[in-house]
Amino acid sequence: MSEESYSQEKLQFNDLTKAESYVINNKGTESPFVGKLTNFKGKGTYVCKKCGAALYYSSDKFESDCGWPSFDNEIKGAVIRIPDPDGMRTEIECANCGAHLGHVFTGEHLTAKDVRHCVNSISLEFVPAQLEAGRYGTAIFAGGCFWGVDYFMKKAPGVISVTSGYTGGTVKNPTYQEVCTGNTGHSEAVKIVYDPQKTTYDKLLKLFLEIHDPTQVGGQGPDIGDQYRSEIFYMNEDQKMIAENDLNILRSKGFKIATKVTKASEFYPAETYHQDYYFKNGKTPYCHIFTKRF
Numbered sequence: 001m002s003e004e005s006y007s008q009e010k011l012q013f014n015d016l017t018k019a020e021s022y023v024i025n026n027k028g029t030e031s032p033f034v035g036k037l038t039n040f041k042g043k044g045t046y047v048c049k050k051c052g053a054a055l056y057y058s059s060d061k062f063e064s065d066c067g068w069p070s071f072d073n074e075i076k077g078a079v080i081r082i083p084d085p086d087g088m089r090t091e092i093e094c095a096n097c098g099a100h101l102g103h104v105f106t107g108e109h110l111t112a113k114d115v116r117h118c119v120n121s122i123s124l125e126f127v128p129a130q131l132e133a134g135r136y137g138t139a140i141f142a143g144g145c146f147w148g149v150d151y152f153m154k155k156a157p158g159v160i161s162v163t164s165g166y167t168g169g170t171v172k173n174p175t176y177q178e179v180c181t182g183n184t185g186h187s188e189a190v191k192i193v194y195d196p197q198k199t200t201y202d203k204l205l206k207l208f209l210e211i212h213d214p215t216q217v218g219g220q221g222p223d224i225g226d227q228y229r230s231e232i233f234y235m236n237e238d239q240k241m242i243a244e245n246d247l248n249i250l251r252s253k254g255f256k257i258a259t260k261v262t263k264a265s266e267f268y269p270a271e272t273y274h275q276d277y278y279f280k281n282g283k284t285p286y287c288h289i290f291t292k293r294f
């Protein structure tokens with residue numbers, strides 16, 4: 001993969017039919033009671049039809065008799081809420097790609113959580129639980145401002161979703177303001193969900209080590225502070241081995257590595273306005289560039 005393909009590659013989305021595009025891209029609404037997932041009861045995960053990001057678990061689906069699939073909870077950080085211009089309703093979109101999902105309602109008292117995500121069946125794809133085990137891999141990296149890491153990781157082939165957040169510290173449910181003080185122990189990090197059939201942990205890790213400077217101590221680029229440190233949070237022993245191996249390759253090339261390798265702990269998704277920052281704002285990173293190191 002050349003530098004150029006990372007800087008110019010467009011996000012890869014699934015091809016949509018005309019009917020799918022009408023709902024997903026043009027915020028249309030499918031007719032009630034016709035969607036094939038409306039009364040579907042399989043066990044598994046509902047993912048975005050456009051980008052494949054996991055949105056809802058079947059355990060949160062309930063029968064509302066409204067004619068569309070209904071959920072009273074979303075996968076944390078997977079769905080964003082946007083007030084409709086009419087001020088009456090709240091639209092829900094896939095946090096990863098902006099696909100229109102439907103609307104979210106409260107105050108109906110249909111379930112204990114008193115929330116109803118009313119989702120167009122056509123915006124969803126169902127992944128059965130038996131296919132899910134081992135279907136996705138997860139990686140967590142910290143390398144300076146998470147907007148920049150998010151930007152490059154989203155463009156990497158095989159990446160399903162990237163969530164900006166905080167991890168590695170001691171404060172529960174930290175806010176951006178708290179993390180910015182540098183006193184929470186948390187770093188600005190990204191959680192990447194990827195398809196192991198299309199990419200590998202090793203490929204993503206090497207990319208991570210080439211889009212930030214793994215030799216900088218106590219910050220990244222102009223961002224100085226413990227929250228901007230370089231760190232790999234491994235999920236299992238395999239990832240730890242790969243991380244140490246890749247860092248040793250760089251050490252053998254003369255790089256004085258500052259990157260820490262740490263067992264992953266709880267990851268707290270950042271506030272919605274931090275997600276997809278560069279894509280939403282049409283900007284490019286100021287502190288992350290691709291530099292070939294492997």
Ligand SMILES: [Zn+2]
Nearest residue numbers: 048051094097
């Ligand atoms: Zn999506």
